[in-house]
Amino acid sequence: MLRTIKPKNARSKRALEARQPKEVEDSRTTIFVKGTHTGQLLNNVMRDLMTLKRPDAISFSKKNAIHPFEDATKSTASLEFWAQKNDASMFVIGHSSKKRPHGLTFVRMFDYRVLDMLEVGIENCVSMPEIKTPKSTPGNKPLMHFASDLFDTNPRFTQLKSMLISLFNGEVIDSICLAGLEHVISVSLGPSLPANDESSPLPTVHLRTYTTRLLASGTRTPRVELISMGPSLDMKLRRHTPADAELFKTSHAETQTEEERDLSKLQTRKMKGLNIGVLVLNSHLAQLDAGLLPGEKLEGSGKSRKNFLRSAAS
Amino acid sequence: MDVSNILASNTAKYQSITVEKETPLEVDPGLLLVSDLNPIDEESYASNLEEHLQSLARDGVQALLGSLFSLPTQRSDEGPLAQLPPPTTAIPRAKPLPKPKPLTKWEQFAKAKGIQHRTRDKRVWDEERQDWVNRWGRDGKNKQVEEQWITEVPANADVDFDPRKAARDERKARVTKNEKQRLANVSRGQGATNPRKAEIEKTLASSRISTASMGKFDKKLEGEKKMRGVKRKFEPTEKSLEAEKATSLALLSRMDSDAKKVRREGPKEEKVLNERKAVRFASKGRGGVALGRETARGKGKRTKGKR
Structure with a gap:
């Protein structure tokens, strides 16, 4: 727990006020944490995800002994402390071990407490600099595309979808510049295996990023062409912790009804x-x-x- | 002239921006999100993965852009701004909803009366100077009377009437009043109770347990709260002589002491005559000795015609 600060000047007062809960929230500030061992592949993946997430990304470049699934209480305490210190509400933790190579853990926070966690194993990665194509402007909002019926039916993939939206696009905005729609993050799954079999492995997740090229089509809506931008990740779902039911409910509090908003x-x-x-x-x-x-x-x-x-x- | 070629190419263009799928794509323009709920086609997945993924993404993005470009736009310097509807996909918040700020007394009143908040300009127009001046602060309009070099004094004013001081006092009184109201609003916002009310409640609580049964058989009023933490304690009828002696002595000492007297002494009887005051009055403030001397001499100061 951080000590409570009483602002002594207007600047620190503004800084503290900026941390107060807002009705319409900003993008989630994300901390990228390296575990005790990461390796080149994970480093590349985290760097690329950070490039996509900038300017709301904070890098913890030193190694941290953090194991959110094994050593829950200690890791949770660390995460909560970091979240408070940096006013961050999301973590991406990279950790590679012999048993679980190239593991990437997404942790989402609510009110500086851990809401839910999800671990994926990176199987294949083509990083951003490897693909020699023009990149998107940092800070531009991406379009998001999810393709598979499992994102609606399987709770594991529903969580993944929600997590990725929170990471890249959780901010609610009321208008967007149409010329600034530059890149797409597309998440697709492998073919779904026969259902109602718990033991069958979950399909691979393919995360691809493309830049868009808008072509004239003769109508108001342009025709779109995609160019691969990188990173391209192939991932497998690993461990996860679902959100605590009560915390989940509070985190979905309605801001305003439609009538109130109009008013x-x-x-x-x-x-x-x-x-x-x-x-x-x-x-x-x-x-x-x-x-x-x-x-x-x-x-x-x-x-x-x-x-x-x-x-x-x- | 054969235009079929042109037409065909034109229709090809039009077709290319429509996406046909078995299950229609779910578009959430508020979050710039599109979900394709069709199952993955195994054949194309196996044959060429990258191409399959890219075509899937292209179709999705085309549908999303279709809905985004059909939204109402607003002009801006950088290009058209599409006005996005609120998102339909529920995403957990990062922090709880902000607590509503407690309304000040004026805000409560304004809300009840439907008075709209209007921001006051910091500057006001000065007719004499023909210029905008500060409403308050440096050379403020509110300090005009006290800062002008000559001030008219009303004809019936006191000799020591200082118009500058009067104006300044008036302004300062407004400031003090405002500060007092602000503090009252703050304490009301924190849910502070009225001290008088707290006192009454305390008295009521003590009076309610002041019967032998500690209020058990008292008549209850409607909406009266139940007393908490009030228990009657019975001493055992038989106990050791030592203990009984100790309690009795404790009671006696308590009755003796001033701090916690069980029965207070009654109020002192007020004398009808206050001697000290009477002497002072009779001697006209010179004291009892002077009065005695005078009565002995029989030569007080007397009004004419009384004797």
């Missing part, structure tokens, strides 16, 4: 002085017919006609 948009527009989309209503009240009212003094009430009219009008 807040309308209010901001109003505040800016724009009257676009604001419906102005006039309520019409029928005029009081004074001729039908009783005379100067109302019987019993002691109210004058003038007062009566005033009270009726208000």
